[in-house]
Amino acid sequence: MPILNRAAELQDEVTEWRRHIHERPELLFAVENTAAFVAEKLKEFGVDEIVTGIGRTGVVGLIKGQGEGGRTIGLRADMDALPLTEISGKPWASTTPGKMHACGHDGHTAMLLGAAKYLAETRNFNGNIAVIFQPAEEGGGGGNLMVKDGMMERFGIEEVYGMHNLPGLPVGHFAIRSGAIMAATDEFTITIKGRGGHAAQPHRTIDPIAIGAQIVSNLQLVASRNVDPLRSVVVSVTKFNAGFAHNVIPNDATIAGTVRTLDEEVRNLAETRLKQIVNGLVAAHGAEVDIDFNRNYPVTFNHATETGHAVRIAGEIAGAGNVNAEIDPMMGGEDFSYMLNARPGAFIFIGNGDTAGLHNPAYDFNDETIAHGISYWVRLAEQRLGA
Numbered sequence: 001m002p003i004l005n006r007a008a009e010l011q012d013e014v015t016e017w018r019r020h021i022h023e024r025p026e027l028l029f030a031v032e033n034t035a036a037f038v039a040e041k042l043k044e045f046g047v048d049e050i051v052t053g054i055g056r057t058g059v060v061g062l063i064k065g066q067g068e069g070g071r072t073i074g075l076r077a078d079m080d081a082l083p084l085t086e087i088s089g090k091p092w093a094s095t096t097p098g099k100m101h102a103c104g105h106d107g108h109t110a111m112l113l114g115a116a117k118y119l120a121e122t123r124n125f126n127g128n129i130a131v132i133f134q135p136a137e138e139g140g141g142g143g144n145l146m147v148k149d150g151m152m153e154r155f156g157i158e159e160v161y162g163m164h165n166l167p168g169l170p171v172g173h174f175a176i177r178s179g180a181i182m183a184a185t186d187e188f189t190i191t192i193k194g195r196g197g198h199a200a201q202p203h204r205t206i207d208p209i210a211i212g213a214q215i216v217s218n219l220q221l222v223a224s225r226n227v228d229p230l231r232s233v234v235v236s237v238t239k240f241n242a243g244f245a246h247n248v249i250p251n252d253a254t255i256a257g258t259v260r261t262l263d264e265e266v267r268n269l270a271e272t273r274l275k276q277i278v279n280g281l282v283a284a285h286g287a288e289v290d291i292d293f294n295r296n297y298p299v300t301f302n303h304a305t306e307t308g309h310a311v312r313i314a315g316e317i318a319g320a321g322n323v324n325a326e327i328d329p330m331m332g333g334e335d336f337s338y339m340l341n342a343r344p345g346a347f348i349f350i351g352n353g354d355t356a357g358l359h360n361p362a363y364d365f366n367d368e369t370i371a372h373g374i375s376y377w378v379r380l381a382e383q384r385l386g387a
């Protein structure tokens with residue numbers, strides 16, 4: 001089965017919504033206008049229950065099928081933009097400098113609205129569909145907050161599905177894998193407290209820059225000498241701040257960066273080794289240190305059975321040959337991971353075609369993908385709920 005006819009009919013209307021949202025990007029939890037737009041549309045479609053303010057500014061709509069009760073599945077989109085200034089030059093480009101939809105969450109929101117419209121019209125399923133619109137995916141953990149707010153229990157959600165566009169994957173294609181598909185994204189900040197002084201009398205100082213340089217190079221050994229080469233880890237130092245003059249050794253240096261892993265065992269090992277290396281080097285040179293290791297988004301882990309459902313439905317829409325069921329995991333993060341830790345489900349990529357990359361100021365969501373995305377949501381919901 002290719003794209004659903006009704007989804008193709010919705011293409012123009014959903015494109016309008018997508019561009020409306022694109023022009024008006026909002027950041028993190030401050031997605032009030034986008035959330036209001038979503039809630040207004042859901043009301044217009046006749047969605048049975050609309051709850052706002054879950055996870056601060058998240059919205060959930062419940063669409064009831066035929067018969068009483070039944071199972072409930074969740075379909076999730078994200079609503080927030082990024083702190084970038086858009087250079088796409090499109091007529092619907094962001095009207096706010098310093099904010100833009102550079103990750104396609106405008107498209108995700110619009111496609112899920114399109115699916116909600118379709119499903120509220122047809123109700124060709126038993127049970128209920130919860131359409132989930134979350135804030136603060138790009139840092140902030142809005143998905144985590146919605147789960148903590150009791151969303152799964154409140155709506156009786158038993159399975160959850162997510163979808164993200166992927167530049168470079170042709171339009172109409174899908175990609176997914178069972179197991180870890182995106183990384184845990186932990187962050188560290190290391191503050192080395194030495195003793196500053198005259199640059200010509202280094203023996204009277206404890207030089208935090210010299211110690212910091214050793215920390216940067218020794219942290220590379222976590223990946224090359226501690227973690228099994230067949231398993232994945234990234235340790236990237238992305239900031240090193242110290243000093244202010246040619247002739248002064250400063251008191252302090254700050255080093256920060258990120259650790260990316262695909263399983264808990266490696267995640268724990270990387271944190272332990274990072275702390276041992278830093279503490280050991282600092283002690284060897286007589287300085288002191290503060291290490292702030294912040295466990296951010298967990299691994300996005302696709303459950304095997306639900307990934308199977310996703311692959312089958314994507315194959316019906318796109319043709320089995322256009323579904324990559326074994327895409328390599330990516331070392332970026334995704335806070336749909338919290339929903340997948342709460343309920344079984346699967347996160348799939350949908351092709352955005354040959355566009356600029358995610359988080360690039362020239363990026364734009366590809367509207368040609370809309371009918372494919374709506375078709376996937378609708379057929380997944382209908383099939384999981386025994387239409």
Ligand SMILES: [Zn+2]
Nearest residue numbers: 103138358359
């Ligand atoms: Zn993003």
Ligand SMILES: [Zn+2]
Nearest residue numbers: 103105137164
């Ligand atoms: Zn994203």
